[in-house]
Amino acid sequence: MASPLISNPEASSDRSLESKKKKRKKTANQNPEDPTRWKTRAEQQTYSSKLLEALRQVRRNQPPASPEAPPRGRAVREAADRVLAVAAKGRTRWSRAILTGRLKLKLRKKKPRVAVAGNCRSKKPGASIIRLKEKRLPALQRRVRVLGGLVPGCRKLSFPELLEEATDYIAALEMQVRAMTALTELLSVVGNDAATSSNRSPPN
């Protein structure tokens, strides 16, 4: 009973490996900085498998501790971002910032977080309350600041570089959303079907 089960994954994974190799060859010829690489199926598959592993690890790391959703939710989110940054292979600034941000967090646990993605807000809103005369930056520069705050690790970046990073970041985020929706759907379906089948069928 176990052997046909094992032989099947081997056959299918061989085929999928071949297709992955072909796609890897194609993507190797592409410019690594090209944001359209996030649209390929190979990237999404790679990301999903890595995400699955990371999720299992997260689950393994905190089995008894937290029954509530928020801690694990944040952990899942951070794991997902980390896996995305790894999938970017560190060629982009935001991916490097994500990875080093996590590292910095681990090193200094009690110090206030300085460079973690999306968590530190500039002191501009606070300062403007204090100041009597509010000096407004030109509208464009304000938006550029905001965008720099959104994309991790891109605060003090020149405008054209920021646009480039934003392009890649948006493409990567879209892939992340696609992969995560697929995974969630899959897992929920698996869970439902397994639950219903176990209820229905007699135990073997």
Add this chain to the structure above:
Amino acid sequence: MERISCFDSRSEGCKDDKQEMAEDSFEFGDGILMTENLLQEATVPGSSFTALLGLPANQAMELLQDPLSGKPQTVIAPEMWRDSRSGQEDMRYTFNCSPTFPTDAALVERASKFSVFAAAQNSTDKCPVPSNSNENSLKPKSEPADSESNPSSCLVSSDPATPSENQASTKRKEREKKVKVPAKRSKNVENESSKAGEAKDGEKLPYVHVRARRGQATDSHSLAERARREKINARMKLLQELVPGCSKISGTALVLDEIINHVQSLQRQVEFLSMRLAAVTPRIDFSLDSFFAAESGCVTPSSCPSTVTFEPLMWQQQQNQPLWEGDVLQRQMWERDDSHSFLAPENFLFSYNSANSVPLSSNHLKMEL
């Protein structure tokens, strides 16, 4: 003269050449008139600037250095251009058709004085040997410059003698452009110190040859501004294509607003999805285990042919799915049969994980339970 005839033979091949030439020469006329006004010292002997247009950079430099003759600087008319092409006698300066630049020592020295070649010198860190270093330093410029929009940057192709006639007209235009730019650069060199020859781009190139359009300013600052703006506009266009609904909006600020909104919504979606995943995850282990146990009997005979079909089906569904903003639950518009969903997850998992990990994990999970 034989070089001129070579030029002629190439020009005859391209039929729409004349028109392009005429258009270009008009623009050249304005730009060159402006430079002429500013160039007080340099004079061009012999024919007017029409001859300049057909010549490569270094020869133009030579011309500009030599004192200009007393001949009146005429407006460049298309007729003059055609005349020159028909082998005008006034055209003293031979048209360089060879792929290498002239190896005249004096010319090289003079050429090396100018900012164009000085910059190349700085970048390549050696004396600009005419043919090799020029081609080398100019080739990398031409590649990234290619990506910019056409009017903003000009390509310097250092292989003018490629025989294909389709490229002949473009090469000629590029040569004209390049000639024009050194004219401006030389003006800068004379007016200011070597600061004018400084790099004006951020693309890791020593030089961006920007061409001034008709009626636009030609000083170094506006050129730099324009190069910078073109770069920004190119990137903005890419972003606009990426973000849905941005192509209709005009105006950088509004487009930036849209981009910011899009990024925020994507991040919110990721957050939402991670919460859902976290809710689903504790059921993975139990469900997978029972899944494998239940599946092993009934699925195996049918799973073989279905492997290939279901996987692409699944991926197709995912890729056809348009990106929406906000409600995750709308995802239920995916229509799948129960049978499909039953088999697809299994194949999905199989295709993701490597061959070894799946049976291992199932065993591991069985042990866990």
